[in-house]
Amino acid sequence: xxxxxxxxxxxxxxxxxxxxxxxxxxxxxxxxxxxxxxxxxxxxxxxxxxxxxxxxxxxxxxxxxxxxxxxxxxxxxxxxxxxxxxxxxxxxxxxxxxxxxxxxxxx
Amino acid sequence: xxxxxxxxxxxxxxxxxxxxxxxxxxxxxxxxxxxxxxxxxxxxxxxxxxxxxxxxxxxxxxxxxxxxxxxxxxxxxxxxxxxxxxxxxxxxxxxxxxxxxxxxxxxxxxxxxxxxxxxxxxxxxxxxxxxxxxxxxxxxxxxxxxxxxxxxxxxxxxxxxxxxxxx
Numbered sequence: 001x002x003x004x005x006x007x008x009x010x011x012x013x014x015x016x017x018x019x020x021x022x023x024x025x026x027x028x029x030x031x032x033x034x035x036x037x038x039x040x041x042x043x044x045x046x047x048x049x050x051x052x053x054x055x056x057x058x059x060x061x062x063x064x065x066x067x068x069x070x071x072x073x074x075x076x077x078x079x080x081x082x083x084x085x086x087x088x089x090x091x092x093x094x095x096x097x098x099x100x101x102x103x104x105x106x107x
Numbered sequence: 108x109x110x111x112x113x114x115x116x117x118x119x120x121x122x123x124x125x126x127x128x129x130x131x132x133x134x135x136x137x138x139x140x141x142x143x144x145x146x147x148x149x150x151x152x153x154x155x156x157x158x159x160x161x162x163x164x165x166x167x168x169x170x171x172x173x174x175x176x177x178x179x180x181x182x183x184x185x186x187x188x189x190x191x192x193x194x195x196x197x198x199x200x201x202x203x204x205x206x207x208x209x210x211x212x213x214x215x216x217x218x219x220x221x222x223x224x225x226x227x228x229x230x231x232x233x234x235x236x237x238x239x240x241x242x243x244x245x246x247x248x249x250x251x252x253x254x255x256x257x258x259x260x261x262x263x264x265x266x267x268x269x270x271x272x273x274x
Contacts, residue, residue, distance in 0.1 A: 006222035007112070011153070012215040014116050018123050018142075020208030025127030027200025028193050033132060033177050037139055040170060041123050044146050047158075055153040056222070060229030063239050067247075069158050070236075073165050074251045078258035080170045084177040085266035091181040092268075100194055 011052035019045035032090065032097045036083045043076040111152060119145030130192050132178045140171040154228040157236050 022041030025034060047069045054065025091097050122142030126135045143166040150159035194200065240248050 006219060006224050007226070008222045009215055009219045010112060010116075011149070013212060014120070014149075016208055016211035016215060017120060019211065020204045021120070021123045021127055023207055024201055024204035027203060028197040029127070030192060030194050031132060031183055033174065033181065033183055034127070034135060034192075036177075037126055037135060037174065040139070040166075041126065041142065044143065044166070047162075048146060048149060051150055051153050051155045051158055055155065055229065058223065060231070063231060063236060066155060066158060066231060066236065067239060067244050069155075070161060071244075071247055071251055073158075073161055074255060077165050077170060078255050080173055081262040082258050082265065084173050085262035087177055088180050088266045097181045097183055 006056070008052055008056040011048060015045040015048040015052070018042075018048065030098050030100050032087045032099050032102075033084070035099060036080065036087065039083070040076065040080060043072065043079075047072055109152075112149075115145055115148045115152060119149060132183045133175070136171060136174045136178060139174065140167055143167050143171065155231065157231070157233055 019042050022038040022045060024038070025041065026038030029035060029038070050065045050069040050072065054060055054063070054069070057065065087097060090102065094102065096102070119142050122138045122140075122145055125138035126142055129135050129138060143162065147159045147162040147167070150156075150162055
C-alpha cells in the first residue's frame with residue numbers, strides 16, 4: 001500500500017481492520033447494546049468495501065456498487081431498529097442486558 | 108494514498124476502537140458517531156457524495172440517536188459492578204477477530220498486484236442515481252420500502268409497553 005500500490009488496497013485494509021474491530025466488540029463485550037454496535041461497525045466496513053470497489057472498478061458508470069451500498073444502509077437501519085427494540089424488551093423482561101446472563105429461551 | 112486518506116482512516120479507526128473498548132456506554136455511542144462520520148468523509152474521498160450524505164443522515168442522524176436512547180432506556184450507562192465490561196470468553200472472541208483480520212489482510216495484500224490503478228473520478232450525480240433507482244432498481248427499492256415499514260412497525264410492537272403484563 002506504500003509506494004505505488006493501488007489506493008484500493010488501502011481502503012480494503014481499512015475495511016478489514018474495521019470489520020475485525022466490530023467483530024471483536026460483538027464477541028467480547030457483555031452488554032447487548034455493544035454487541036449491536038459491533039454489528040453496525042461490521043456492516044459499515046462492508047459498505048466501505050462496496051464503495052471502494054465501485055470507485056476503482058472497471059465500470060463505475062453503471063452504479064452497481066453504489067446501489068448495493070445504499071440498499072445495505074437501508075437494511076442496516078432496519079436491523080438497528082429491530083435489534084435495539086429487542087434489547088429494550090429483554091431488559092424489561094429479564095432486568096438485564098448482559099449477554100452472559102441470557103442463557104435460556106423460555107420466558 | 109494522500110494525507111487526507113491517512114487522517115480520515117486514523118479518525119475512523121480510533122472512533123471504532125474507542126466505541127468497542129470504552130467502559131461507559133454513552134462514551135461508546137459518541138465514539139461510534141465519530142467512526143460513522145469518519146466513514147462518511149471516506150465516502151466523500153471516494154467521490155461517492157450521495158452515499159456520504161446518506162451515511163450522515165442515516166447513521167449519524169438516526170442510528171446513533173437510537174443507540175443513545177437504548178442505552179438510556181436500559182440504564183446501561185453506569186458500568187457494571189462486578190465482572191468488568193468484557194465477557195468471560197473474551198480471549199476466544201479476540202482470537203476469532205484476529206484470525207478473521209489476518210485472513211482478510213492476507214487476501215488483500217496477496218491480490219495487490221492485480222488491483223486496478225485508475226484514478227479519474229467517475230461521475231455519479233444525484234440525477235443519475237435517481238434515474239437508476241426509478242428504472243433498473245425499482246423493484247429492490249419497493250422491496251426495501253416494504254422491509255423498512257415492516258421492520259419499524261415490528262420494532263415498535265416489540266418494544267411497546269405491555270399494559271396487562273407483570274410490569
